[in-house]
Amino acid sequence: xxxxxxxxxxxxxxxxxxxxxxxxxxxxxxxxxxxxxxxxxxxxxxxxxxxxxxxxxxxxxxxxxxxxxxxxxxxxxxxxxxxxxxxxxxxxxxxxxxxxxxxxxxxxxxxxxxxxxxxxxxxxxxxxxxxxxxxxxxxxxxxxxxxxxxxxxxxxxxxxxxxxxxxxxxxxxxxxxxxxxxxxxxxxxxxxxxxxxxxxxxxxxxxxxxxxxxxxxxxxxxxxxxxxxxxxxxxxxxxxxxxxxxxxxxxxxxxxxxxxxxxxxxxxxxxxxxxxxxxxxxxxxxxxxxxxxxxxxxxxxxxxxxxxxxxxxxxxxxxxxxxxxxxxxxxxxxxxxxxxxxxxxxxxxxxxxxxxxxxxxxxxxxxxxxxxxxxxxxxxxxxxxxxxxxxxxxxxxxxxxxxxxxxxxxxxxxx
Numbered sequence: 001x002x003x004x005x006x007x008x009x010x011x012x013x014x015x016x017x018x019x020x021x022x023x024x025x026x027x028x029x030x031x032x033x034x035x036x037x038x039x040x041x042x043x044x045x046x047x048x049x050x051x052x053x054x055x056x057x058x059x060x061x062x063x064x065x066x067x068x069x070x071x072x073x074x075x076x077x078x079x080x081x082x083x084x085x086x087x088x089x090x091x092x093x094x095x096x097x098x099x100x101x102x103x104x105x106x107x108x109x110x111x112x113x114x115x116x117x118x119x120x121x122x123x124x125x126x127x128x129x130x131x132x133x134x135x136x137x138x139x140x141x142x143x144x145x146x147x148x149x150x151x152x153x154x155x156x157x158x159x160x161x162x163x164x165x166x167x168x169x170x171x172x173x174x175x176x177x178x179x180x181x182x183x184x185x186x187x188x189x190x191x192x193x194x195x196x197x198x199x200x201x202x203x204x205x206x207x208x209x210x211x212x213x214x215x216x217x218x219x220x221x222x223x224x225x226x227x228x229x230x231x232x233x234x235x236x237x238x239x240x241x242x243x244x245x246x247x248x249x250x251x252x253x254x255x256x257x258x259x260x261x262x263x264x265x266x267x268x269x270x271x272x273x274x275x276x277x278x279x280x281x282x283x284x285x286x287x288x289x290x291x292x293x294x295x296x297x298x299x300x301x302x303x304x305x306x307x308x309x310x311x312x313x314x315x316x317x318x319x320x321x322x323x324x325x326x327x328x329x330x331x332x333x334x335x336x337x338x339x340x341x342x343x344x345x346x347x348x349x350x351x352x353x354x355x356x357x358x359x360x361x362x363x364x365x366x367x368x369x370x371x372x373x374x375x376x377x378x379x380x381x382x383x384x385x386x387x388x389x390x391x392x393x394x395x396x397x398x399x400x401x402x403x404x405x406x407x408x409x410x411x412x413x414x415x
Contacts (some may be wrong), residue, residue: 007031010088012191013070017316023049026061030089038092041076043085060290062088067286085173089192110376120386132211176203183214187235188221194236201239209242223247225334248395262330265321265369269333269381272401277318278366279402287311310365322369340404346377354378356390360398 009031013019033040044062048055053365065071074087129264180202184190205213220243224233233243263270287295291309295302312319324331333341347353349371357380361368371378380394387393 008034008090009090010070010191011185012310013068015320016068016070017313017319018064018068020064021061022051022053023061023064024056026058027065027090030071030088037089039074039087041085042086043168060288064288067288081237081325096109179210179214183217184235186217186221187238189234193234197236198234198239201236205239205242213239213242213244216247220247222334244265263333263338264328264330265325266378268341268344268379269338270321270325270331270341271344271364272337273331273333274318274369275381275398275401276337276405277321278315279398279405280315280317281366282310282314285313307365311367314365315367322367325369326372337405340401341379343382344379345382347380349376349378352378352390353383353394356394359391360394 006288007028009027012023013027026047030040030042033042033169044055044058048058051058062071062073066073070091072089072091074089076084076086109390161208180199183202184193184198187193202210220238238244239403263273265271265274287309295305321331348359358368360366369378381397383390383393384400387396
């Protein structure tokens with residue numbers, strides 16, 4: 001695992017809203033040194049030196065990555081009780097053989113044996129560790145990359161893939177496994193599903209059912225997203241229930257009518273999708289050790305810390321829509337939500353109604369989409385007539401919007 005050229009990490013983690021600070025850098029560093037089973041043994045002190053940060057920063061990131069489900073930790077107990085580098089696994093949905101650690105220990109013990117008393121001392125919090133030396137990194141060798149895992153990146157060229165299809169046959173185990181992994185990687189709960197159960201359900205299907213499943217899964221996911229419901233169906237459940245069969249046959253005109261269009265959250269349709277995401281249940285959150293320590297030392301900061309955490313992490317899909325809009329990019333909005341948003345009103349930025357909507361977001365700890373310089377109007381649900389209290393009017397308008405969403409969800413046949 002010396003002179004690594006690549007870092008192998010799961011793709012889903014890159015856009016996860018729970019990442020903070022140096023989390024992704026720590027994960028990439030682990031992925032740089034991982035073996036083909038996903039494990040590596042690293043010293044937190046050395047990692048901090050490589051990243052130019054304190055050991056506590058690395059430790060916090062490792063704890064957070066473990067909580068998210070991107071990293072698994074295995075503690076190493078040294079004979080004399082001194083601190084020793086631990087094993088870390090960048091989770092790649094792989095089963096580990098029982099004797100794997102014994103095989104790896106012999107190779108890595110020399111470099112990652114018990115840490116001496118002098119090197120085990122962590123730098124004080126807030127003070128970065130010394131930067132890496134100025135010498136240039138060694139050039140990439142002429143040999144193959146250190147990780148060559150066919151389940152992550154295929155090394156087959158197009159001619160070989162064609163040979164698999166023509167000579168070996170469609171139901172050949174090798175080709176079938178490729179199809180399974182390609183399909184499974186597109187499923188929303190891929191990162192948390194059990195591989196063995198999902199593969200068994202896949203193999204239980206007939207050849208024709210697998211073809212239909214591959215063809216209609218994207219359509220099923222689009223219909224489920226358009227319904228506004230939180231997606232939680234495991235891949236194995238979807239396969240065993242053959243849920244795609246409940247979609248029914250759709251005509252070309254119907255499919256065209258439900259095709260999404262690109263918008264930003266400054267538009268009626270974009271704002272409608274943003275509010276639809278905010279009206280979904282809040283993600284379950286827990287405090288990390290640093291936040292718990294701050295609250296223990298200064299209880300008066302409890303509400304402030306929880307508010308900040310909820311606004312940033314409580315509704316990750318809504319936060320992504322806000323970030324996409326602020327980056328001047330567009331996103332797709334289901335036709336049903338586009339239609340509901342057509343009744344929204346233009347609201348003067350900085351005006352009384354705009355401020356009332358801002359207060360509503362603050363009361364609910366929702367993330368707020370700020371207006372960029374030069375934007376005069378933003379879109380919100382139309383306020384009911386005859387209500388003088390703007391805060392009450394905004395609450396009622398939001399309730400009417402939620403009722404319209406629920407009415408549409410009741411007609412969904414893909415859940």
